[in-house]
Structure formats: C-alpha cells, structure tokens
Amino acid sequence: GENVEQHPSTLSVQEGDSAVIKCTYSDSASNYFPWYKQELGKRPQLIIDIRSNVGEKKDQRIAVTLNKTAKHFSLHITETQPEDSAVYFCAASKDYGGSQGNLIFGKGTKLSVKP
Amino acid sequence: EAGVTQFPSHSVIEKGQTVTLRCDPISGHDNLYWYRRVMGKEIKFLLHFVKESKQDESGMPNNRFLAERTGGTYSTLKVQPAELEDSGVYFCASSHSPTLETQYFGPGTRLLVL
Numbered sequence: 001g002e003n004v005e006q007h008p009s010t011l012s013v014q015e016g017d018s019a020v021i022k023c024t025y026s027d028s029a030s031n032y033f034p035w036y037k038q039e040l041g042k043r044p045q046l047i048i049d050i051r052s053n054v055g056e057k058k059d060q061r062i063a064v065t066l067n068k069t070a071k072h073f074s075l076h077i078t079e080t081q082p083e084d085s086a087v088y089f090c091a092a093s094k095d096y097g098g099s100q101g102n103l104i105f106g107k108g109t110k111l112s113v114k115p
Numbered sequence: 116e117a118g119v120t121q122f123p124s125h126s127v128i129e130k131g132q133t134v135t136l137r138c139d140p141i142s143g144h145d146n147l148y149w150y151r152r153v154m155g156k157e158i159k160f161l162l163h164f165v166k167e168s169k170q171d172e173s174g175m176p177n178n179r180f181l182a183e184r185t186g187g188t189y190s191t192l193k194v195q196p197a198e199l200e201d202s203g204v205y206f207c208a209s210s211h212s213p214t215l216e217t218q219y220f221g222p223g224t225r226l227l228v229l
Contacts, residue, residue, distance in 0.1 A: 004157075006157075032214065034217070034218075036220070042222065043118075043119075043206070043220045043221055043222045043223060044158070044206070044220045045220070046217050046218075046219075049217070089157075089158060091158075093214070094214075095214035096214075100170075100171075100214050101146065101148075101163060101170075101210070101214045101218075102148070102160045102163055102171060102174070103148075103150070103158075103160060103208075103218060104160065105150075105157045105158040105159070106157060107155075107156060107157040108157065108158075
C-alpha cells in the first residue's frame with residue numbers, strides 16, 4: 001500500500017524567512033496531494049492541494065511542487081509569519097481502486113515561526 | 116454552512132469500557148471518512164462510507180471497532196471493549212466526491228483509555 005514520508009519533523013524559522021517541507025510517496029498511482037495545517041487544538045484544514053497533471057501550484061505565500069518521476073512533493077511558505085506556526089501534514093490519495101479517496105498522511109511537521 | 120461536527124470532544128474511559136463517537140458530516144456530503152491519530156504518529160485512515168455503505172474498512176484495527184452510518188447521515192464509531200492502545204484523536208472527514216476533492220475535517224474526539 002501507499003506510504004508517505006515527511007521531513008523534517010520539526011522546523012523553526014525566523015519571521016520573514018521561507019519554510020520548506022518535503023514529502024515522498026511510494027504508490028505511483030497516487031494522483032492527489034493535499035496539504036493540511038493543524039493549529040493547536042483545532043481541526044486540520046486544507047491549505048493547498050495539487051493534482052498529478054500539474055507540476056506546481058501557488059496561492060499567495062504558499063506553493064506546492066510535485067515531481068511525479070521522483071515521487072516527491074514539497075510545500076513552500078514564503079515570508080513566514082507567527083500565525084503560520086502549526087503542524088503541517090502532507091497526504092496522498094488516488095482516484096481509483098478499492099482505496100480511492102482515502103488519504104494517506106505523513107507524520108507531520110511542527111513549524112515554529114519566531115518573531 | 117455548518118462544518119463537520121464531532122461529539123464528544125473529549126472522552127476518558129477505563130480499559131474494558133465502551134465508548135461511542137459520533138460524526139455529523141457536512142450536509143449533502145455522501146462520503147464520510149474516519150481517521151485516527153495516535154500520539155506522535157501520522158493520521159491514519161480507518162474507514163470510508165459512501166452514503167450508508169462501507170466503501171473501504173481496511174484501516175479498522177480489529178473487531179473491537181464498529182462503525183455505522185444508518186440512513187447515510189451521521190456516523191458512529193464504537194469501541195468495545197476499549198484498550199490502552201486505542202487512545203488518540205479520532206477525526207471524521209466528509210466530502211461531496213470520493214476522489215480528488217477536499218475532505219473537510221471535524222475537530223476530532225480526544226479519547227484517553229486508562
């Protein structure tokens with residue numbers, strides 16, 4: 001089955017710096033890759049997603065890149081702010097087969113942005 | 116539009132007891148998922164409903180876990196009897212389409228088995 005590895009497990013940056021979180025997946029059939037942000041005590045919320053027919057997607061300070069050949073995808077946050085501090089989860093899923101739609105998550109990255 | 120809701124928010128029970136968790140998905144969402152996060156580990160898939168039918172329950176740990184979604188609306192997840200390793204945060208998520216679409220998560224139920 002699918003396995004998603006996420007690095008680093010913790011990341012500390014200064015306000016205004018960039019942050020990069022990387023994930024690799026094992027199942028080449030995976031074709032949907034969402035990123036969730038979970039603030040302390042709150043629910044995971046989707047911040048950006050990418051489908052396998054696209055190599056890069058950007059939304060203001062957040063961008064995601066996907067390399068299907070290498071089976072890895074990354075989250076990039078520019079001009080970080082203290083409110084970006086949270087745990088970020090990457091995930092992978094596919095749109096066919098018995099497990100269609102089921103999200104397979106990485107272990108999470110705890111991002112701390114220091115003022 | 117109301118988001119996914121879960122009840123209770125917290126539950127502390129003793130080993131051997133029974134606990135039932137409830138999830139109310141976003142209205143109109145046919146797809147409902149249960150996930151679990153054990154302390155320090157990844158969020159893991161448990162099962163997926165399409166309306167009232169179990170599409171995939173390959174992630175259910177064992178037969179102490181029973182999920183239902185009668186009528187295709189809210190869902191319950193019962194753990195009986197609970198064991199120490201069942202402690203964690205149980206998330207419910209829902210989506211309109213089963214694939215390539217945002218899954219909206221509930222706030223989770225924090226279960227502690229003593």
